[in-house]
Amino acid sequence: MPVLSDLTVRPVDTVPWEDVRIVFGIRGDPAGCWCQFFKLSNAEWNDRPREEFSRTLREQIEAPTPAPGVLAYLGDEPVGWCAVEPRPNYSRLKRMPLVAAGGLDDLDDASVWAVTCFVVRVGFRKRGVSGALLEGAVEHARAHGARIIEAYPVDVAERPKASSADLYHGPLSLFERAGFTVAARPKSDRAVVQLRLTE
Template structure:
């Protein structure tokens, strides 16, 4: 049996129907539309699913793209959000991801992964992270961060709790742990070769 062919590219407006297929109409992704880190808690709770989808669509139609989409054998199957840290006000407020004195001011951040049910455990998240990293570096990023969970510490993490990615996923892409703000979370960083 041939290996799965996974391709990844920056999302753009004409791919909106495919991105809708990735987020789906039930489950956590369809309720969030990658707006959790873009809004205050109150704003997030006040917006409907449809309003969150409109916000993501508006950012997809603009430049730069807010993330990358993955295709497996021609089917849209995954999404990773990646933008400069400053694009995510929620990151600055979070006790996990807030900036410390010696942190880079505005690295690019990979904040979210969505892989459609039925396509998990087939390398999609790895391809998404590689694509997100390549996209950020291609846009001039010197540093790219991730804020993954560590299932080695807490094996019972659900797939919904893994939307940040995992420590092993980021490690396999060359990211290094720079600190652990909690037992189950890490700040991981990739620095572009100089």
């Protein structure tokens, strides 16, 4: 498939809510998560009705804090989402063995932002949307004072049969192309990557 060239990326607090709903859809993992997994404990995740998650994301978008992500457009068509926020906003990251094994910066440092999730609509995959989303996420984080951007991608060279559901973190190659470097390799098929914006 050809790479899409007419892509733009916007902070999610500057776009209509209906565009967010279109990207997350009505079925599959995105429609059941609405990027709340990394913000909840296991008990909260298991106990809360899934239909509440869309309302929670909308409240987070409307809050007077930096938007929790960016949306990609092909022309006027919303085609993808990337979650990016200060790392302390993602309470689950503190408990994840992958992150803990990295032994990296103070997990409460709000100048470290984290990219946790990509959603690209069916029909627009493998056409450069994720790359555009990552670039937009970096610019969004930079505009709000991020010092470091961190992510937890899958190395498909080590896990060649990774499903699209497994790749919501993004593939390692995507981050390497964007200038991220491997800061830790807690598992053979997973990495912690970082992009330093300031020293």
